[in-house]
Every structure is written in C-alpha cells, then in structure tokens.
Amino acid sequence: MYEGVHAYPDGRATAARLAKTAAAFGYDGVVIRNHGDAQTEYDPGRIGERYGIDVVRGIEIRSDDPGQASGLVGNYRSKRTIVCVHGGSLNRFAVEQPAVDVLAHPMDGGDINHVLAKTAAENGVHLEFNLARVLRAEGGERVGAIKGLRKLRELVEKYDAPYVVSADARSHLQLRAPRELVAVGETVGFEREAIASGLAAWGELADRNRTRRSDAVIEPGVRVEPRDGDGEGGR
C-alpha cells in the first residue's frame, strides 16, 4: 500500500522522514506529491534503499487557469512518475486529461457530478478519497468533508471510476498506518476493501507509468519483448 504525501517545503517533514515513518507503518511506498510551486530536492533511490520503501516522484499541479494547468501537465508528464491535479476549480479540466493520473481532493472547494465521474472513468483519471479533513478537521468542516466523500463514493461506484485513498499527510506526524485508515474509512461508510485498494492504487499507477516510461514501450499496448537468447534489455 502507498500514500501520497507533501514533503518539505510543501509540508513540515522531508521526503526522507516521511518515507522512514511510512516504512515503519507498513507502507510499501510513498508518492511525493508536492505542489508545483513548492518542489523539493531528494534522491528517491537513496531514501528508498535506506528505509526499505518505494519512493515515487510525483507532483500536484495547482493553478487557477486550465490553460496554464494544461501546459504544466504536459511539462511534468515526462518528468514525474505520478501527476496529480489539485482539485477544486480544476476538476473538469483534470478528468478530461488522460495524461492526469489523480484528481486530488475533488470535493475540497469543488464538486463532482455524474458527468465528471463518467469522464474520469473514461480517461482513467483516479479520483482521490482524501481523508485529511476526516482525520484533522472537526465540527461543520468535518461533516462537510464526510458528506463530500459519500457523494464521491456513490458516483465512483455508479460509474466504476478509478480512485486512490490518502490521508494527505504534510508531516510524519500526520501519517496514519493503513489499518488505521481502513478503520477510519469504515466509520464514514467505506467498505474496508475500498480503502485498502485505494491505497494500493497509488502503487499500481506508479508501476504502470514506470513501465510506460521505460523505452520498451513504443505506444500504449505495444512493447518490445526480448527475443530468446537476446538477453535482458534486448530490442
């Protein structure tokens, strides 16, 4: 299972500290999804090796302007393994872009309807069930977040849209172990399996995109297989 996190300077812990803590909590990987204007320098290979966890380069593109967001998606698609779009006003834009992997927190400052859910499903854009405000807000804000999650869940089920789940941690202290997120999800109406598969989906996206980016793939669905006796990496 994987988590999508914001590292320093976007959050209050470095990629290494988040990875170390996530590994101790039983995660297989973390996706570093800092906002575009708060990027960070880190060495995923070195961190991953030290703490025994897959560190995935991601980004969360944030913009008020779909035109600018479109340019950023094009720019970062080849530089990041997982490309997320900051949900809210960009919801419609994001679900229409097959190049977008994840529409982050679509119900926070925005909305999803049947048309957008269907479009997300068609384009393979994963909708995020973001548990941040269930875990860290209270009162009316939390009630609103739980209502948003329910609406999103009903639409995702109806249109079989792909999804991810995250606690959206901005520090090692905000990380919660997979079992804890399953329990929290259950209290707000999710099936236990839905939370687990939403956490696993980050890792599946990373695998898929790494395979696509490797030079063995010519175009989606067509890849070069090594010939017998050709050895590894033959073409």
Next chain:
Amino acid sequence: MRLGADFEGVKHLPKHLRPRWRYLAVGIEAWPDADVDRRAFQRALWFAAGNLLGDVGSAALDSSLLHFRFDDSEGDAVVRVRRDAVEQCRAALAAIDEVDGQPVGLRIRGTSGTVRACEEKYIRRPPERSKERTVAFADTERPAVVRGDRIDVVDSDGRVGATALDIRDN
C-alpha cells in the same frame, strides 16, 4: 425478604457475563518541545471518540486509558476497549491529531487479549535520549534535536522533521 450473602458488598459479575476486553498498544510521537500528559491524552481520546463516533459510539467503546508514558517527544499508551469495538477505537485514535494543541502522530502497534501481553509485546523501554545539535539543513546551520536517525530541525517557520539523509556530511 432476606438478602443472601451475594447481595452484601460489591459483587463482580460472573465471569461469563463480564465484558470481553482488548488492549491496544499505541505509539505516540510529537515535536521535541511537546509536553503531553496523561489527562490531556485521555481527554483527547474522549473528544476524538465523541466527535467521530458520537455518544452512542463512545459508549460502545467503553474505552479507558490503562498505561501512559510520554517524555522527550515520544511515548506509548495502552487503551482498553470492548472486544467488539476495536476497529471503532482504532478509528478514534487515528483521528487524534493534536493533544492540547500540540500535533501528535499516533500508531497502533498491536492489540492483545490481556494488558500484560500487550505491555510485554508492544511497550518498549524508553528510547535513547535526544541530543541538541546544530546541523546543516537546506544550506543553513540550524538548531536541531537529534535522536538516532531522526532529526527535528528548527527553521524560520517552526519545526521540520528530517533524517540523517537530509543533513549535509551524512
């Protein structure tokens, strides 16, 4: 009517009618300057359960804090809960993000059927003491609290959690 001997004094329920308990071992982490005491943590658990699960859910947990230790920015607790409400208790604990306004990280290390097994298996000896040091973080010399591989740095906006990998010369 004559009261039998059974009615004198406090009587415990017969064993098969007593609630079945589970014991959750909780690991707690905070920033170096945090001061979390038992009462504050207990209050945080009550509020978390009440807010997330409501009065009915809180009553169903019937949770109580049996063990608590916190010093030098980390600690552990043992929470007793009704056996059929472990998952709800887990959710309530996960939703504690602050104690007395101080951010905390929580993790359920494991659950056991007896308090003794829980403590033996999941409650560790207090870890090595932390040391204050100046470190080179993001190209600037910063004060920090170091505990093994974990390094909490003070920058202009507050604390940053880092590890030895983030510090130059490591």
